[in-house]
Structure formats: structure tokens, C-alpha cells
Amino acid sequence: MSGQDSKRKPDAGFERDRKTTEQAEAGALLARLAALETDAAPLSEAQQATLYRRAMEKAGLTGQSAVGDAIDTEEPTAAETASPKKKPIRWQRWALSAAAALAVMVLGTAALVSGGFRMNMGMAEAQYSTETAMDTAAPEPRETAPEVEEDSPAEITMDSLTADHAAGIAESSAPDMNAPADEKAAEETIAEEPTGKEPVSGETGEAIPPKESTEDCVEECPPEEEIIGTDNIPGTAANGSGTELLMVNGQLYRGTALVLEPSVSSTERLARIASTVAAEELPAADGQANFDAAGAPYLYWRSGLAVLLDGEWRFFEPVE
Amino acid sequence: MDDRELLEALRTRPEDGLWLLTQQYGGLIDAVVRRILPGDAEDAEECAADVLVRIWRAAEKLELQEGTLRGYVIWCARNTAIDRYRRLKRQRQRTADGGDELLETFAAPVTTEASVESESTMAQVERSIRAMPPPDDEIFARRFLLCETVPQIAARLGMNIKAVESRLQRGKKKLREQLVREGVTPE
Numbered sequence: 001m002s003g004q005d006s007k008r009k010p011d012a013g014f015e016r017d018r019k020t021t022e023q024a025e026a027g028a029l030l031a032r033l034a035a036l037e038t039d040a041a042p043l044s045e046a047q048q049a050t051l052y053r054r055a056m057e058k059a060g061l062t063g064q065s066a067v068g069d070a071i072d073t074e075e076p077t078a079a080e081t082a083s084p085k086k087k088p089i090r091w092q093r094w095a096l097s098a099a100a101a102l103a104v105m106v107l108g109t110a111a112l113v114s115g116g117f118r119m120n121m122g123m124a125e126a127q128y129s130t131e132t133a134m135d136t137a138a139p140e141p142r143e144t145a146p147e148v149e150e151d152s153p154a155e156i157t158m159d160s161l162t163a164d165h166a167a168g169i170a171e172s173s174a175p176d177m178n179a180p181a182d183e184k185a186a187e188e189t190i191a192e193e194p195t196g197k198e199p200v201s202g203e204t205g206e207a208i209p210p211k212e213s214t215e216d217c218v219e220e221c222p223p224e225e226e227i228i229g230t231d232n233i234p235g236t237a238a239n240g241s242g243t244e245l246l247m248v249n250g251q252l253y254r255g256t257a258l259v260l261e262p263s264v265s266s267t268e269r270l271a272r273i274a275s276t277v278a279a280e281e282l283p284a285a286d287g288q289a290n291f292d293a294a295g296a297p298y299l300y301w302r303s304g305l306a307v308l309l310d311g312e313w314r315f316f317e318p319v320e
Numbered sequence: 321m322d323d324r325e326l327l328e329a330l331r332t333r334p335e336d337g338l339w340l341l342t343q344q345y346g347g348l349i350d351a352v353v354r355r356i357l358p359g360d361a362e363d364a365e366e367c368a369a370d371v372l373v374r375i376w377r378a379a380e381k382l383e384l385q386e387g388t389l390r391g392y393v394i395w396c397a398r399n400t401a402i403d404r405y406r407r408l409k410r411q412r413q414r415t416a417d418g419g420d421e422l423l424e425t426f427a428a429p430v431t432t433e434a435s436v437e438s439e440s441t442m443a444q445v446e447r448s449i450r451a452m453p454p455p456d457d458e459i460f461a462r463r464f465l466l467c468e469t470v471p472q473i474a475a476r477l478g479m480n481i482k483a484v485e486s487r488l489q490r491g492k493k494k495l496r497e498q499l500v501r502e503g504v505t506p507e
Contacts, residue, residue: 025443033391054369
């Protein structure tokens with residue numbers, strides 16, 4: 001027995017010493033790392049909130065931090081995503097959604113009456129705000145605005161609204177039906193690629209069928225988060241002609257007019273356009289473009305790329 | 321807030337602890353992750369959130385000396401990002417430069433049940449770096465652990481870029497030989 005014990009003890013002791021040494025060395029490594037200064041810009045409040053929300057979801061935690069009680073851990077509505085810097089307070093959100101709902105009903109009725117009515121992107125934003133805000137902000141707006149609930153859509157008709165109000169809404173948001181033909185044609189190509197090809201959604205790369213009516217536009221417009229402002233109408237912007245090409249990792253990407261808003265805290269460490277060739281040439285090398293944007297940063301965005309050009313993040317779609 | 325209080329918060333009040341961790345080390349985690357995943361902001365953000373969760377899960381078992389939580393955060397961020405980089409590389413067939421193999425060699429294995437990092441891997445890394453003379457040890461630590469670029473390292477140490485590159489080159493060769501001898505990497 002004692003012989004066996006004496007055989008076991010050195011092994012156990014050796015193992016213990018080895019573990020102790022490893023622990024000490026691991027601790028030394030952490031101390032070394034902790035002492036290394038490095039460039040690390042602090043995150044903005046919005047970035048902290050986003051990171052915290054994602055971590056909470058991954059961790060399966062649902063409670064809210066008492067320390068970070070200013071954090072809104074609800075998923076942002078489409079209106080908040082489109083304008084992250086301007087987050088309306090609750091009663092404003094309700095007022096916005098109620099006004100948007102009213103505008104939607106008026107416009108929908110006007111569309112049926114006039115036929116061929118087209119909505120611009122600003123109203124599309126309002127509609128998305130309505131649909132998503134009413135879905136996500138759930139009982140609050142309804143509880144505090146019973147008059148909206150009581151007036152069911154069926155009771156709100158064109159007759160119940162003043163003609164001026166309807167005309168004002170229609171006039172301010174609708175394209176001018178008397179506009180010259182080329183402007184109408186441009187507005188009718190909403191979400192279509194300037195090259196005439198079918199538009200591509202930023203997320204999945206699937207083609208979106210051409211819109212034929214207001215209802216179709218409501219259902220199938222590009223995702224809200226990819227549309228910034230009312231000026232960003234694909235096909236009508238001066239940039240995004242569709243002939244801008246960029247080669248990244250063996251894949252060619254073509255510029256579009258879609259303006260994105262990726263959450264990029266700093267462009268310092270992003271990949272950049274390394275070289276350029278003439279506009280009529282095809283880029284062949286990695287990081288090469290056929291337009292004058294050497295040094296412009298880019299990053300992967302959904303199915304394509306986001307490239308920072310002239311202060312805007314523009315979506316580049318993969319060329320099949 | 322000191323490391324001990326932060327770890328205590330992570331253990332006893334996870335929601336508060338995660339928020340405090342985000343506030344205190346979110347920028348550092350983001351910086352390290354983006355160095356390894358520079359091309360895709362979405363991936364980097366997802367990865368940073370993974371790092372926070374991983375640290376939270378490990379907090380229960382962590383026994384750190386005071387002042388070393390920062391080092392643990394860097395180590396965790398680095399390995400989580402490398403793991404994601406590997407997956408993305410397989411998906412996108414990225415080409416890796418010569419430095420990546422060593423970068424990945426030093427990566428501790430990532431498990432779905434996040435726990436305390438492998439001490440043997442950390443000990444091995446520390447031994448390798450400690451065996452180098454200064455300033456090579458700091459150059460390697462910054463390149464392979466903090467994932468700083470050569471120009472960044474040169475600027476911080478007040479050295480010529482070429483000098484940093486040549487030290488890295490020589491050191492990589494010696495390190496590779498050592499790792500082969502120890503059986504960490506195949507020949």
C-alpha cells in the first residue's frame with residue numbers, strides 16, 4: 001500500500017505543480033495584455049445600447065438593467081431606424097402613428113378614386129411607420145387614443161374628412177400628376193435599377209416584381225432601413241448610375257443608388273479601394289474600382305457591399 | 321468601478337453586469353473585433369455581443385488578479401473574433417496571409433458552453449512571448465493578441481515599419497519551429 005501511495009504522490013504532485021504553473025502563466029499573460037495600451041474609441045450611447053440589446057438577446061435575459069434604465073431595449077421601430085438620432089417620446093410616437101394611419105386611409109381612398117396614384121418614399125416611410133409602430137407599440141397608443149379605435153376604418157370615408165385636408169395630404173405627398181412625362185416615368189421606376197434590370201432587395205438578393213399599384217408599393221417597397229429620406233429614389237439620383245464596378249475577393253459588385261445607413265463607428269480599420277482603372281474597363285484586382293474613388297472605405301453589407309462615396313454609404317450589388 | 325465589482329455584478333445581477341461591461345469595455349471589445357473582422361460591420365457587432373455573453377458566462381468561474389480583467393476581455397474578444405473569422409473564411413473563401421496561421425494557432429478553442437479560457441493555451445502563449453527579447457515580445461503581443469496592424473505597432477513603438485516587419489518575420493520563423501517542436505502545429 002505504502003509503495004503504491006509513494007508511486008501516486010509524485011504524479012499527483014507533478015500534476016498540481018503543472019496546473020499551478022499554467023495558472024500563473026495564464027495570469028501573467030492576462031496581466032501583459034491588460035498593460036498594453038491600444039487605440040479603442042469608446043462607443044457612443046446608441047452603440048452601447050445596440051450592443052447591450054444584442055447581448056441580452058443572446059444571453060436570454062429579459063430583465064432591464066437598473067443601472068442602464070435609460071436604455072430602450074425594445075426593438076427600434078422603422079421610424080426610429082430611419083432617423084436614429086431623433087427618437088420621439090411616447091406621446092409623439094402615438095401622434096405620429098395616428099396621423100400616419102389617417103394619412104394612409106386618405107391616400108388609399110384617393111388612390112382608389114384617382115387610379116394609378118403613386119406614393120413617394122416619404123409616404124412609404126409613414127406607412128411603414130404606421131404598420132410597424134402599430135404592431136410593436138401595441139396597447140399603449142390604443143389605450144390612450146380610444147377615439148382612433150372607435151372610429152373603425154369603415155366609418156372613415158372621404159365624406160368624413162374635409163376635402164381640403166384630403167387635397168392637402170394628396171398634394172403634399174403625391175407626385176404631381178400633371179408633371180412632365182419624363183418625371184412621371186422616373187417616379188414610376190421607384191426601386192427599379194437604372195440599368196432597367198429588376199430591383200434587388202438588400203437582404204436576400206431576390207428580385208422584387210415591378211409595382212403596379214399603390215397597394216403593391218405599400219407591400220413590396222424596399223425595406224425601410226435601406227431608405228434614407230425622401231430624396232433617395234433609386235433611378236433618379238445623380239449618382240448610382242449602375243456602371244460603377246468594384247472587385248472584392250474575386251467578386252464583382254455594381255453600384256446602385258440605394259443609400260444605406262450601416263452602423264459604422266469608425267472607418268479607420270475598414271478595407272479601402274486600393275486602385276482604379278478606366279471607367280470602360282472591368283476591375284480585375286482585389287479592391288479595384290472603375291471609378292474615381294481610391295481610398296474609399298467599404299464593408300460587406302447583407303448580400304453586397306456598402307461603399308462610402310461622397311459622404312454616403314451606397315449599396316453595391318453582386319454582379320452574377 | 322473596479323474589476324471585482326464588475327465581476328460581482330455579472331454574477332449576481334446579470335442585466336446590470338452586462339450593461340456595466342458594455343460601458344466599460346465595449347469600445348475595447350469593438351476595437352479588437354473589428355481588427356479581425358474589418359469588412360463586415362454586422363458580423364463585428366454580432367461578434368462583440370457574443371464576447372459580452374461569453375465573459376458573462378465565464379464570470380462565475382473567473383478568478384482574476386486585480387487589474388487583469390481588461391486582459392481577459394482582450395483575450396476573449398480576440399478568440400471569439402478569430403472563431404467567427406474562421407467560419408466566414410470557409411464561407412467566403414478568403415485568402416489568408418502568412419500571419420493568419422499563427423493568429424489562428426494562438427486561438428483558444430471556442431466552445432458553445434463558454435467557460436474559463438484554456439489555461440494551457442494561455443500559458444503556452446505567455447511562454448512563447450516571454451522567450452522573445454524586447455521589443456519583439458511587445459511587437460508579437462500587439463500583432464497576434466491585440467491584432468494591431470504593423471503601421472500601428474510601428475507608430476506606437478516609434479519604430480520603422482520595415483523594422484517591425486523584419487522582426488515579425490524572424491520571430492514568426494522561430495515561433496513556428498518552436499510550435500512544431502512542441503507538437504502544437506504540424507510541420
